[in-house]
Amino acid sequence: MPRMSPQSRxxxxxxxxxxxxxxxxxxxxxxxxxxPERRVHDAMRYATLDGGKRLRPFLxxxxxxxxxxxxxxxxxxxxxxxxxxxxxxxxxDLPCMDDDDLRRGRPTCHKKFDEATALLAGDGLLTRxxxxxxxxxxxxxxxxRCQLVGELAHAAGGQGxxxxxxxxxxxxxxxMDVNDITRLQQMKTGRLISYGxxxxxxxxKAASSLRLALKNYAREIGLAFQIADDILDxxxxxxxxxxxxxxxxEAGKATFVSLLGIDRARAQAKMLADQACRHLEPFGDxxxxxxxxxxxxxxxxx
Amino acid sequence: MPRMSPQSRxxxxxxxxxxxxxxxxxxxxxxxxxxPERRVHDAMRYATLDGGKRLRPFLxxxxxxxxxxxxxxxxxxxxxxxxxxxxxxxxxDLPCMDDDDLRRGRPTCHKKFDEATALLAGDGLLTRxxxxxxxxxxxxxxxxRCQLVGELAHAAGGQGxxxxxxxxxxxxxxxMDVNDITRLQQMKTGRLISYGxxxxxxxxKAASSLRLALKNYAREIGLAFQIADDILDxxxxxxxxxxxxxxxxEAGKATFVSLLGIDRARAQAKMLADQACRHLEPFGDxxxxxxxxxxxxxxxxx
Numbered sequence: 382m383p384r385m386s387p388q389s390r391x392x393x394x395x396x397x398x399x400x401x402x403x404x405x406x407x408x409x410x411x412x413x414x415x416x417p418e419r420r421v422h423d424a425m426r427y428a429t430l431d432g433g434k435r436l437r438p439f440l441x442x443x444x445x446x447x448x449x450x451x452x453x454x455x456x457x458x459x460x461x462x463x464x465x466x467x468x469x470x471x472x473x474d475l476p477c478m479d480d481d482d483l484r485r486g487r488p489t490c491h492k493k494f495d496e497a498t499a500l501l502a503g504d505g506l507l508t509r510x511x512x513x514x515x516x517x518x519x520x521x522x523x524x525x526r527c528q529l530v531g532e533l534a535h536a537a538g539g540q541g542x543x544x545x546x547x548x549x550x551x552x553x554x555x556x557m558d559v560n561d562i563t564r565l566q567q568m569k570t571g572r573l574i575s576y577g578x579x580x581x582x583x584x585x586k587a588a589s590s591l592r593l594a595l596k597n598y599a600r601e602i603g604l605a606f607q608i609a610d611d612i613l614d615x616x617x618x619x620x621x622x623x624x625x626x627x628x629x630x631e632a633g634k635a636t637f638v639s640l641l642g643i644d645r646a647r648a649q650a651k652m653l654a655d656q657a658c659r660h661l662e663p664f665g666d667x668x669x670x671x672x673x674x675x676x677x678x679x680x681x682x683x
Numbered sequence: 684m685p686r687m688s689p690q691s692r693x694x695x696x697x698x699x700x701x702x703x704x705x706x707x708x709x710x711x712x713x714x715x716x717x718x719p720e721r722r723v724h725d726a727m728r729y730a731t732l733d734g735g736k737r738l739r740p741f742l743x744x745x746x747x748x749x750x751x752x753x754x755x756x757x758x759x760x761x762x763x764x765x766x767x768x769x770x771x772x773x774x775x776d777l778p779c780m781d782d783d784d785l786r787r788g789r790p791t792c793h794k795k796f797d798e799a800t801a802l803l804a805g806d807g808l809l810t811r812x813x814x815x816x817x818x819x820x821x822x823x824x825x826x827x828r829c830q831l832v833g834e835l836a837h838a839a840g841g842q843g844x845x846x847x848x849x850x851x852x853x854x855x856x857x858x859m860d861v862n863d864i865t866r867l868q869q870m871k872t873g874r875l876i877s878y879g880x881x882x883x884x885x886x887x888k889a890a891s892s893l894r895l896a897l898k899n900y901a902r903e904i905g906l907a908f909q910i911a912d913d914i915l916d917x918x919x920x921x922x923x924x925x926x927x928x929x930x931x932x933e934a935g936k937a938t939f940v941s942l943l944g945i946d947r948a949r950a951q952a953k954m955l956a957d958q959a960c961r962h963l964e965p966f967g968d969x970x971x972x973x974x975x976x977x978x979x980x981x982x983x984x985x
Contacts, residue, residue, distance in 0.1 A: 417863070418846035418870070420853070425841060472806060475779075477798035496779035497852050500802070504774060505841040507806065511813045512836030515829045523825035527817045530832050534814030539727060539807040544720035550799050551722070561719070568720070 392673035399442055399459075400435040406460040410513055424494045424502035425509070429467045432485035434683070436674075438463045440577030443671050444595055447664050448585025454520045458529060458580050461510040465537050466573060468506035471499050473546065479628070486623035507537070521584060528583050536572035545569025549634075557635045563604065570610075571603035578602075578671075594660050598671065601657035606678050608650040611636040612643060613682070622683050650679040694975035701744050701761075702737040708762040712815055726796045726804035727811070731769045734787035736985070738976075740765045742879035745973050746897055749966050750887025756822045760831060760882050763812040767839050768875060770808035773801050775848065781930070788925035809839070823886060830885050838874035847871025851936075859937045865906065873905035880904075896962050900973065903959035908980050910952040913938040914945060915984070924985050952981040 385393065407429050413422030438459030445455035474481040474489040475496060482492050491499035513519070514529045521529075535541060545568030548555075552565065578599035582592035614626050615638050629636050638646045657675040661668040687695065709731050715724030740761030747757035776783040776791040777798060784794050793801035815821070816831045823831075837843060847870030850857075854867065880901035884894035916928050917940050931938050940948045959977040963970040 413841070416846075417853070417857070417867075418841065418849040421845060421849035422841055472802060475802065477777075477802060498849070500774060500777065500779060501845050501849055501852075503806075504809065505845040507809060508836050508840035508845065512833055512840060515817075515833035515836065517829075523829045527819075527825045527828045527832075530817035530829075531814055534810050534817065538810035538814060539715070539720065539723055543723060543803050543807040543810065544718075547720040547723035547800070547803055550803075551719070555719070565719075 388669070388673045389677065392670055392677055395670050396434065396436075396439055399439045400433075402442075402456055403435045403438040403459055403463060404430060406456050407463065410457075410460055410464075410509070420494065420498055421501045421505055424490055424498045425505050427493055428471045428490045428499075428502055429464060429506065432487065433463070433467070434681075435459075435463060436678075437466050437573060437577040439674070440574065440599075440671075441580045443668075443674070444578050444581025445584050446581070447591075447595075447667055448581055448587050450581060450584040451520060454584055455581065457513060457519050458584065459577075461513040461529075462533065462573065462577055462580065464506045464510040464513070465533065468503040468510070469537075469542055469546075469573075471503040471506070475499060478546075478550070481625055483624050486620075525583060525586070529580065532579070532583065533576055536576040541568055541572040542570075545572070552634045553632045559637070559640050562635055562637060562640065566607040567600070567603060570607055571600065574603040574606065575599035591663060594663050598657045598660040598675070601653040601660065602675050602678055605650045605653040605657065605675065608637045608646050608653070609679050609681060611638045612646055612650070614638070615643065617682070647679075654679045690971070690975045691979065694972055694979055697972050698736065698738075698741055701741045702735075704744075704758055705737045705740040705761055705765060706732060708758050709765065712759075712762055712766075712811070722796065722800055723803045723807055726792055726800045727807050729795055730773045730792045730801075730804055731766060731808065734789065735765070735769070736983075737761075737765060738980075739768050739875060739879040741976070742876065742901075742973075743882045745970075745976070746880050746883025747886050748883070749893075749897075749969055750883055750889050752883060752886040753822060756886055757883065759815060759821050760886065761879075763815040763831075764835065764875065764879055764882065766808045766812040766815070767835065770805040770812070771839075771844055771848075771875075773805040773808070777801060780848075780852070783927055785926050788922075827885060827888070831882065834881070834885065835878055838878040843870055843874040844872075847874070854936045855934045861939070861942050864937055864939060864942065868909040869902070869905060872909055873902065876905040876908065877901035893965060896965050900959045900962040900977070903955040903962065904977050904980055907952045907955040907959065907977065910939045910948050910955070911981050911983060913940045914948055914952070916940070917945065919984070949981075956981045 411426050411429060413419060441459035441462055442455045470484060471490045473479050474484055475491055481489050483489065490502055511530055514533065515526055519526055545565055548565045549569055575596060578595045579592055582595055613622055614629055617626055641649060654675040658672045661671055713728050713731060715721060743761035743764055744757045772786060773792045775781050776786055777793055783791050785791065792804055813832055816835065817828055821828055847867055850867045851871055877898060880897045881894055884897055915924055916931055919928055943951060956977040960974045963973055
């Protein structure tokens with residue numbers, strides 16, 4: 382084990398504490414009693430609980446803390462965002478999409494259950510996320526809840542994540558350059574990361590300049606995250622990462638690594654993380670964990 | 684052609700006029716310019732435009748008219764509900780679910796495009812529906828919009844339509860009686876129909892007794908609709924109905940017809956339609972089109 386810096390130790394502890402809270406919240410929000418439809422609830426819980434770094438929820442909770450938002454409001458929004466992320470993984474893993482058997486080191490939802498159940502579990506998670514955000518238990522006023530719903534839907538829909546997945550499916554047959562890949566990744570993974578960072582500003586009714594600072598931070602870490610993913614896809618250990626690797630290369634898809642080479646890709650990710658940190662200047666020390674997050678994103682091994 | 688009564692003629696004209704408005708609204712809400720993700724937008728439009736009786740939107744528009752709700756608000760909510768209905772059809776038709784090739788007399792979405800595109804189109808429609816409901820263009824106050832989002836999500840999710848689909852998938856292996864089938868159908872199709880009828884009351888901030896009257900009306904027509912569907916499945920002409928028939932019997936699933944026999948099923952549907960009309964008494968003549976709808980539902984041939 383490499384020795385950890387005080388910053389990474391602090392981040393590591395904060396991530397673990399947040400993940401525990403998010404898991405407990407998801408457990409509560411996805412309760413299901415005995416009923417004939419129990420199977421789909423079990424699949425929704427399987428796809429959501431006990432796994433993942435909970436990076437997006439962490440971003441919600443950290444950005445909310447910059448604006449003195451009630452932690453319970455932030456936690457609920459964080460859990461809803463994680464449901465949307467998990468739904469996207471369940472559908473993405475289906476045979477007609479990426480056809481993956483392994484996710485977070487466990488059988489994917491359709492392997493554990495079956496395709497139809499996984500399809501419905503994804504649908505159920507997406508739907509539940511909006512129900513949670515619109516609900517009074519979010520403890521924020523209805524105008525804020527409408528904004529949370531509308532912006533998450535925009536980030537996740539045809540002009541966001543779903544649109545990005547559509548382009549990704551066609552990527553192997555398209556001649557994509559760095560700009561095309563950047564746009565694709567901003568849609569496919571960037572929008573939800575950005576939502577996570579901006580959710581705190583929405584909840585806190587922040588000045589637009591501060592929201593913009595978080596949006597800019599999110600743009601840089603979103604891209605850095607994807608470049609790091611592409612590097613992990615080439616250099617990583619499937620067992621440690623918990624999912625199948627080197628699928629992009631096998632499918633003939635362009636990636637940041639295939640287009641830039643691994644050294645330039647690594648340098649680019651580092652530069653983006655540094656830029657991301659600079660966008661946080663207006664927040665002073667309060668944003669230190671978000672700064673550590675930017676560095677963690679490019680250095681992570683899973 | 685059988686001669687139409689004045690009531691059915693009036694309903695027929697009102698349904699056609701509402702369908703034209705809903706189609707125009709959906710066309711507007713699902714606009715897409717030229718972009719790399721165009722394919723998923725085309726699939727979303729294919730699955731939504733130019734088809735269907737638009738019964739659920741009609742229920743929204745009619746129930747809204749009882750409370751002097753602005754027609755443009757009602758139309759927008761109607762279109763969002765239709766998106767959720769169409770998403771459910773797209774996912775339901777997929778090979779891992781009902782594996783249907785024909786819908787509304789045309790190739791199903793995954794036949795016209797491909798499975799991955801159909802999956803994403805369904806996801807995109809569900810997401811877009813919530814974006815539309817949460818948006819300011821609904822022209823109602825944020826608390827009402829939150830309620831519209833929350834209740835639609837509840838009706839469509841794991842304790843509603845998705846839950847019903849889960850039970851339906853297992854139906855062939857379960858020993859289901861009329862009560863079980865009733866519960867299943869209330870979840871699978873009843874909840875969205877009920878949402879359509881109650882949406883007008885939500886938009887119009889109606890007294891709870893009036894909302895309850897609509898909910899009771901919806902419960903009866905929802906069941907009548909399903910019994911009529913089961914009868915059509917046995918007696919209907921696939922070409923006229925526009926989808927494959929007799930799949931339930933082939934799959935060994937219990938239906939209202941298999942449990943009650945066709946004569947009792949028909950009598951039951953008629954009785955439910957009459958009961959439905961009685962729930963509309965508080966609304967007087969203003970609810971005449973909803974009364975005709977109840978009768979149309981049990982007599983329809985498609």
